[in-house]
Amino acid sequence: MPKLPGINHKQAVRAFEKVGFWIARQGKHIIMTNGERIITIPRANPINSFTMAGIIRDAGLSIEEFKKLL
Numbered sequence: 001m002p003k004l005p006g007i008n009h010k011q012a013v014r015a016f017e018k019v020g021f022w023i024a025r026q027g028k029h030i031i032m033t034n035g036e037r038i039i040t041i042p043r044a045n046p047i048n049s050f051t052m053a054g055i056i057r058d059a060g061l062s063i064e065e066f067k068k069l070l
Contacts, residue, residue: 004053004063006046007070013041015069016059034059 009030013023016032021039025031030041039059042051056066 004049004056004067006049007052008045009041009043009047011070012047012052012055015066016041018069019059019061021059 013030013032016039020034021032021037022034023030024033024038028043030043032039032041037058037060039055041047041055047055053063056063059066
């Protein structure tokens with residue numbers, strides 16, 4: 001698996017918005033959906049790389065695709 005640096009949660013939200021996700025709910029975590037998939041992003045700075053890799057996988061993206069969105 002390629003290296004994924006720790007990412008600020010705001011950067012992650014902006015990147016997922018570029019591929020059609022929108023914020024459905026906010027609290028301690030940010031819940032985003034694209035109408036088909038639901039992802040949960042913790043409000044952490046930075047988000048742990050293993051956690052971020054799981055969120056990217058749940059969104060249906062590869063790590064390379066996600067890095068291009070940042």
